[in-house]
Amino acid sequence: ASDALAALLAGLVAVLVATFIHPLNLNTVIIASLVVLLPGQSDLSAGSGVGLLGAVAAVLVYWYGVPPIVALPLALVCFAMGVLRVTQALRMLVLRASLGGRGIEVVGTDDLARWCQDPALVFLGFGFEGQPVHSQRLYELSKVDYREFAVSPRLLQLLGYDSKPQPDAEIGLPYIHGVEPKEGPLHRPLQNFEGGTLLVGTTQSGKGVALANLITQAIRRGDVVIVIDPKNSRRLKRVVERACADYREPDTFMEFHPAFPERGVRLDFTFNWQKPTEIASRIQSIMPPDTAGAFSAFGWDAVNVVVQGLVEIEERPNLMKLTTYIEGGIEPVLENSLRRYYDQTLGAGWREFPEMKKLLHEAHRGNLKRPSEAASADLMAFVAYYEHFIAQNQRNKVIDAQVRTFRHNREHYQKITANLLPILSMLTSGDLGRSLSPDPFDADDRRPIMNFEKIERAGHVLYMCLDSLPDPSVASAIGALAPADQAARAGMRYNLGGYRRIALFVDEVSNVINQPLIEILNKGAEGGIFTTCAMQTLADLAKRLGSEDAARMALGNLNNLIALRTKDRPTQDFVVETFGKTAIHTVRVGLSHGSDAHLGDFSSSYSTQLTESFEEMVPADVLGKLPNLQYFASVSGGRIIKGRFPILDPDADARHAQGKSTA
DSSP: OHHHHHHHHHHHHHHHHHHHOSSOOHHHHHHHHHHHHSOOSOHHHHHHHHHHHHHHHHHHHHHSOOOHHHHHHHHHHHHHHHHHHHHHHHHHHHHHHGGGOOOOOEEOHHHHHHHTOOTTEEEEEEEEEOOHHHHHHHHHHTTSOGGGGOOOTHHHHHTTOOOOOOOTTSSSOTHHHHTOSOOEEEEEEGGGGTTOEEEEOOTTSSHHHHHHHHHHHHHHHTOEEEEEETTOOHHHHHHHHHHHHHHSOTTOEEEEOTTOGGGSOEEOTTSOOSSTHHHHHHHHTTSOOOSSSHHHHHHHHHHHHHHHHHHHTTOOOOHHHHHHHHHSOSHHHHHHHHHHHHHHHTOTTGGGSHHHHHHHHHHHTTOSOOSSTTOOHHHHHHHHHHHHHSOGGGOOHHHHHHHHHHHSOHHHHHHHTTTHHHHHHHHTSHHHHHHHSOOTTOTTOOSOEEOHHHHHHHTOEEEEEOOTTTOHHHHHHHHHHHHHHHHHHHHHHHHHOOOOOEEEEESSGGGTOOHHHHHHHHHGGGGTEEEEEEESOHHHHHHHHSSHHHHHHHHTTOOEEEEOOOOOHHHHHHHHHHHOEEEEEEEEEEEEEEEOSSTTOEEEEEEEEEEEEEEESSOHHHHTTOOTTEEEEEETTTEEEEEEOOEEOTTHHHHHHHHHHHO
């Protein structure tokens, strides 16, 4: 204000001086004009001075007889300069007023539908595209107290802006979003998200709200949607249910919850496979890692032997059967396999062969040593006949593997499968076992039996609550098994053809990530699976995968990054590395003075230096100061945007309609 007043007074003094100078000539008018046109530190004062000069020039035409051919052009120039200065002043004031940021916005499903009319576009909330000038402003504002430059947001309302500043009680610094006063709906092409999307944010920063917006759009597009939610967010589940009710058939929504199996569906994670070995690989992916990999390999072999045997006798494998035959012994499967083999190769009367009759007689008398209590006398005779009287070129490799397991020392076998049995026990205990190993012939259980192939063909929306708070081990096992089955299904789609877009959303990805999920991130787009993962910190992922390098390798498969508020420094570094660098200008001011004992010996110097350096486009510390629901994002191959997600309230439209009817 003082700068503006000083400049305005200087202009008035110059005009008064020019008025009393005689004789009046063109030089005095020009001098007065230049004095008033001197730019002050305030654009508003310069604009006021120029406007005043225009009026003085017009008066001079009539009072002092200055030729119009001189005064009118001068008045026009002054008026144009005045408009320019006022425009610059208003622009500066708008920028200062926008430092108040934007408050949290709550919208209904009808409002979201207006911004998602084109299914080929993804709505990312409201914001603007990041430019180097916005980075420059962030760096400059970090040096000062932004409150000293703030202007009342009412000015924005007077100028026609939709001003809803961030309340002081909300988390985060408002000026981060206020570096650009103009924001609008953010849309990006759907095909840009085929390479996967990563959501990063600390607790309560807005990951659930972001997922709610993206999931609702996927449901509205008609995608097959699979949501893996370890913590069972009621708000997110309510949004998914409402989206299914608004845009899909009544039976589209399906739920799986380990704590409430009676109200959900039964899931068979071993239903989809092309080769029996796929099931063994699927189970291996959820086993805890071991240093040398030997126990993991033994576990894979144990599962594969049982699966191959069940397929040989034409039984469908499931988790319950695998647990029974690995923990209790392979004997029932081996006996049925040998009976079937002898029927096919030796004919119907194979039990009457002399050698077989002799072995059966010896076995029933107890003369054949049994490796386990579960081995029957008939089985001992069948195995002995197979080992001594069946030629090598006539043997069955599946039966060979079962016989090898049958002859293995039982105590040693239990030791080498120690990593496998706890996992299988967790997945087959109590009601969870009946939910994950469904029996289609159980007439008392009326819950639907689903698998990912049926979900895909019918276009369902599956919401998987893992209930990780009370039972994190079981939740982690289920969450890891689901992507493993989905990866197998993606491989079938890739091999056999057929395409239907599947939108996979994984919250708290550090709880469930495994090699099959990494394969989905890497190759899932070819099979029609488009993944969105949410996590809190890079350290969580590194702990799950064993190292930070492994975590970065996994995240390297995700092409788009949306970063909400993050407090962890390694995570911040990972984010700003993705955003890249830009040129930042820095002004350095130097002031020095000196004197000695002699009177009058005094020296001083003043210097300014403008330097340019490449710095992070988004300062790392700014990520830790973001308000809730606000983010920086790198999408579409490096396009940087600053945005904010609105809270999607399924009941907002109903309350709004009720308020109108009451009014």
